[in-house]
Amino acid sequence: MNRFLVYILSALLLSAPHMNAQELSGLARFLPEGSAMKDRGRDVQLLLNLSQTVPYRVFTLDAPRRLVIDFREVDWGGAGAAKLDQSDRISEVRTGGFRPGWSRLVAELEAPMALKSVVMARQADTGQAQLSVVLQRTDADSFVATAGAPASGDWPVPKHTPKVKNEGRITIMLDPGHGGIDPGASHDGHEEKVLMLTFARELADELSRVPQVDVLLTREDDSFVSLERRVALAHQAGADLFISLHADALGQGHAHGATVHTLSDEATDEASALLAERHNRDDMLAGVDLSGQDDAVADILLDMARAETQPRTERLAAALVKGISDKGAPLNRRPHRSAAFSVLKAADIPSVLIEIGFLSSKRDFANIIDQAWRIEMAQALRDGIVAWMIEDEALSRVVRQ
Secondary structure, three states: OOOOOOOEOOOOOOOOOOOOHHHHOOOEEEEEEEEEEEEEOOEEEEEEEEOOOOOEEEEEEOOOOEEEEEEOOEEOOOOOOHHHEEOOOEEEEEEEEEEOOEEEEEEEEOOOEEEEEEEEEEOOOOOOEEEEEEEEEOOHHHHHHHOOOOOOOOOOOOOOOOOOOOOOOEEEEEEEOOEOOEOOOEEOOEEHHHHHHHHHHHHHHHHHOOOOEEEEEOOOOOOOOOHHHHHHHHHHOOOOEEEEEEOOOOOOOOOOOEEEEEEOOOOOOHHHHHHHHHHOOOOOOOOOOOOOOOHHHHHHHHHHHHHHHHHHHHHHHHHHHHHHHHHOOOEEEEEEEEEOOHHHOOOOOOEEEEEOOOOOOHHHHHHHOOHHHHHHHHHHHHHHHHHHHHHHHHHHHHHHO
16 A cells, blocks of 8 residues: 655754753654644645654544654643644544653544645754654545554664674764754754765765775665664674764853763763753664564673673774774864763664764864865774774684683
8 A cells, every 4th residue: 555654753853042941852842822723725734833853653544534744852831732623624632642662643534635845944043843744635545545554663774784704893873963854953054964074974984994894884875874873784794883972062051172972871071961952852772683672681691791791882882983093083072971872772783873073163164164184083883893893803712812
């Protein structure tokens, strides 16, 4: 059956400096003012205002006829969107939680209506978003032919075929932050998503010259890959390392220089907590099949996996910091930090998130847009990874003995 689905991401986009703490919540909030569902001639238009852009998808269902919009994730507030309905062709609008991590809006249709257009636009000055969905009249047979729910609640997963490895080889998954509708940080016409894809390619080129290294990217173009899918791709490819690349911006404070972040339940500082909140969308237990297991068993399995992985991750972070320092590239005054970044939650793969600098720093910005500087930074990270590989192999031999 044909389905009309719209998959769009916007990760936690940067807030304007004047926004208050409430507006930095990880959840998008429904904004009633300006939101409506009204008749527009022969069409019906839904305008839904949100505090920030979020991943969403749109489809129709039959028996009864209804429009469904799923979000990751929206706080509807006390009254929800029940007062949206100002159309004679919509009998009722309901909102609420769909399942953990998901919110849903359902509009009951009085007649067969087909999706004509779906657009989410972001206001550059406030970071707020408006979702516009336009429905047009159709016949009953056409409605049935195009109606249908997604096969699952998951986002589509790009495929990486695991390579047959020779002993001593490792696969590194590089993760250029953001992508698609989510630009990440931006400054003076430059977007983080573009800069990080460029830098990931430059780093991949440097790493590909190391004889025992294979390199993959979670995205090869300006497209969205959700946070949990980035980790799923690493597992799918049998990756030995996962490195997420960013160049964020902070509206408050004066962050400068590269930082290497590792996973921790509690952030080492307020800035790291804020960065993690912006990057995260879901909590996930990636790479471990926990179906049928209760929470206690899941925690035990994850703790067992991390007991080996976490020390290797900490050594990787130290080696990367040293590689950057040895190259003379700018380092943050606290170069190794930690927070609860969802993209680092693979229990069995050493994973780090690297801010190569901050677009909100004049010095860092000038460096990041300079190709020669980026190549030096790529070489610094390459040197750190190679040093870690040598140490990791030596320690693993000791363990095997």
